[in-house]
Amino acid sequence: MKPSLLIIALCLSGTMLKAQTTKTDTGNTDALLKSLSTPDKAEPVIATFKATRLILSQTTETVKKKELNFLVIHRFGDIGGGGGGGKTLWGLDNSSDIYIGFEYGISDNFNIDFGRSKYEQLLELGLKYNFLHQTVDDSSPVAITGLVKTGFKPYHVNTAVFDNYGDRFSYLLEAIIARKFSPALSLQIAPSYILNNSPFPFIAGNEKRFFSLAAAGRLKFSKRMGIVVDYVHPFSSFRNNSIDPKFYNGLGVGIEIETGGHVFTINFSNTQYISEFNYLNDTESSWGKGQFRLGFTISRIFDFNKKHKNY
Amino acid sequence: MKHIGLIILAWLIPNLAGQDIYVCKNAVITLYSKAPIEDIDARTDRGTSVFNATTGELAFSVPIRSFKFDKALMQEHFNENYLESDKYPQAVFKGKITGTTDLSKDGSYSISVTGVLDVHGVKQTRTIPGKITVTGGTVSMAAEFMVACKDHNIEIPTLVFHNIAESIRIQVSANYSPYKATP
Numbered sequence: 001m002k003p004s005l006l007i008i009a010l011c012l013s014g015t016m017l018k019a020q021t022t023k024t025d026t027g028n029t030d031a032l033l034k035s036l037s038t039p040d041k042a043e044p045v046i047a048t049f050k051a052t053r054l055i056l057s058q059t060t061e062t063v064k065k066k067e068l069n070f071l072v073i074h075r076f077g078d079i080g081g082g083g084g085g086g087k088t089l090w091g092l093d094n095s096s097d098i099y100i101g102f103e104y105g106i107s108d109n110f111n112i113d114f115g116r117s118k119y120e121q122l123l124e125l126g127l128k129y130n131f132l133h134q135t136v137d138d139s140s141p142v143a144i145t146g147l148v149k150t151g152f153k154p155y156h157v158n159t160a161v162f163d164n165y166g167d168r169f170s171y172l173l174e175a176i177i178a179r180k181f182s183p184a185l186s187l188q189i190a191p192s193y194i195l196n197n198s199p200f201p202f203i204a205g206n207e208k209r210f211f212s213l214a215a216a217g218r219l220k221f222s223k224r225m226g227i228v229v230d231y232v233h234p235f236s237s238f239r240n241n242s243i244d245p246k247f248y249n250g251l252g253v254g255i256e257i258e259t260g261g262h263v264f265t266i267n268f269s270n271t272q273y274i275s276e277f278n279y280l281n282d283t284e285s286s287w288g289k290g291q292f293r294l295g296f297t298i299s300r301i302f303d304f305n306k307k308h309k310n311y
Numbered sequence: 312m313k314h315i316g317l318i319i320l321a322w323l324i325p326n327l328a329g330q331d332i333y334v335c336k337n338a339v340i341t342l343y344s345k346a347p348i349e350d351i352d353a354r355t356d357r358g359t360s361v362f363n364a365t366t367g368e369l370a371f372s373v374p375i376r377s378f379k380f381d382k383a384l385m386q387e388h389f390n391e392n393y394l395e396s397d398k399y400p401q402a403v404f405k406g407k408i409t410g411t412t413d414l415s416k417d418g419s420y421s422i423s424v425t426g427v428l429d430v431h432g433v434k435q436t437r438t439i440p441g442k443i444t445v446t447g448g449t450v451s452m453a454a455e456f457m458v459a460c461k462d463h464n465i466e467i468p469t470l471v472f473h474n475i476a477e478s479i480r481i482q483v484s485a486n487y488s489p490y491k492a493t494p
C-alpha cells in the first residue's frame with residue numbers, strides 16, 4: 001500500500017518537473033516575454049488625418065499641447081467659365097479667398113483657433129475639443145471632435161446691411177466624427193449647425209440658421225501622400241430651391257503631401273471661399289460650368305515645448 | 312525511506328531551475344540622435360525582458376508606440392512614417408550572452424550578446440556589448456549600441472534631409488527580478 005502511494009507521488013512530482021522544465025525551455029522565452037508585456041488595450045489610434053484641415057472641412061485632429069499650427073490657405077479664381085480661361089491664366093491671376101490662421105494647443109485635446117479670410121474680411125475665433133479618440137481595440141470605434149466658432153465681419157461688406165454690430169456675427173457648431181479604417185483609409189462625417197445673425201447672402205427668404213453635413217476622406221497611396229475628397233451639403237431649402245442666385249454644394253478633391261514639418265494640400269474645388277461661414281452660406285459656382293479653382297493649404301507646426309529633457 | 316529522499320530531490324530540482332530565470336517588466340530604452348536641426352530623443356520604460364541565466368538566453372521586447380518624444384509631431388512621424396508601428400508594433404531582440412557571469416556573487420560583468428534584432432520587420436544579427444551588475448542579489452543590465460536606419464529599412468525621405476541622423480543611439484537598462492512561475 002505504502003510503496004504504491006509513493007510511486008504515484010513520484011510520478012506526480014515527475015510530471016511537475018516536466019511542466020517546470022518546459023517553462024524554462026528555450027522556446028518558451030517567447031511565451032514568457034509575451035506574458036510579461038501587457039499591452040494597453042485602449043491605445044488610441046494616431047494620425048487619422050495628417051493635419052487639422054482637409055480641403056474644406058476641419059478634421060478630428062487637434063494641435064497638441066503647446067504647439068502652434070500656422071495655416072495659409074488659398075483659392076485662386078475660376079479655371080473655366082466666364083471668369084476663367086487664358087486671359088486670367090486659368091484663374092491664377094485671381095484670388096477668390098486667402099486665409100491666414102493660427103491654431104494653438106492648450107492641451108493635447110483642446111485648441112483655440114484664430115483666423116482671417118480675405119473674403120469679407122471675416123475674422124474667426126474657434127474652440128476645438130477632441131472628446132473621444134478611436135482606439136486600437138475598437139472599444140471606441142470613432143474619434144469625435146467638437147468645434148464651436150464665431151465669425152465676425154468688422155467692416156461694411158458689399159451688402160452694407162450690417163447696421164448693428166450684433167448683425168455681423170455668425171456662429172458654427174460642429175461635431176466631427178472620423179474613423180481610420182486602415183493605415184491608408186480614413187473617413188469622416190461632420191454634421192454642423194450654422195447661425196447667421198443676419199442671413200447671408202442678404203436675400204429675402206434666406207434662413208438665419210440651417211444644418212449642413214460634410215463628408216470627407218483620405219486615401220493614402222504612399223507613406224507621405226494621399227488623395228483627399230471633401231464634400232459639403234447645406235440642408236437649406238432656400239439654398240436648394242433658389243434659382244437666382246443658384247447655390248451649389250461644395251466639392252473638393254486634392255492631393256495631400258506631408259514633408260515632415262509641413263502638410264501641403266493641392267486641391268481643386270468649386271467653392272470660392274475657405275471659411276465655413278462663407279462656403280456653407282454662399283457657394284455659387286459649379287464644377288459643371290468650369291467654375292472650379294486651384295487651391296492649396298499649407299500647415300506648419302511650431303513647437304513650444306521645452307526641448308532636450310535629460311533623462 | 313529512500314523513496315522520500317528521491318521525491319524531495321525531484322521537487323527541489325525544478326525549484327532551483329525556476330530561480331535561474333530573471334524577468335524585467337519595465338526596461339528603459341532610450342533613442343538618441345544628434346542632427347543639425349533637431350535632436351531626436353525618445354524614451355520608454357515599457358520594455359520587457361527575460362534572462363535565462365542557465366542557458367544565457369536574453370530576450371527583449373519593446374512596444375514601439377510606448378516611445379515618448381518631446382515633440383508630439385516627431386512621435387507621430389516616428390510611428391506613422393518611420394517605424395510603421397501599426398504594422399510592426401514591437402521591436403524584439405533575442406540572443407545569447409557570452410562571457411562569464413556568476414549571479415550569486417556581487418560584481419560587474421562585461422558581457423556581449425549575439426542575437427537577432429527585429430525592428431520594423433527587418434531582422435539583423437547583431438553582437439551587442441553590455442554589462443551585468445549584481446548588487447545585493449539584484450541583477451541589472453545595461454547596454455548601448457548604434458542602429459543604422461537603413462539596416463532596418465527605415466527610409467528617410469530626401470525632403471526631411473537634415474532632420475534625422477542616419478544612425479540612432481540606443482541605450483537599454485533593465486533591472487531584473489527572479490521569475491516565479493505562478494501556480
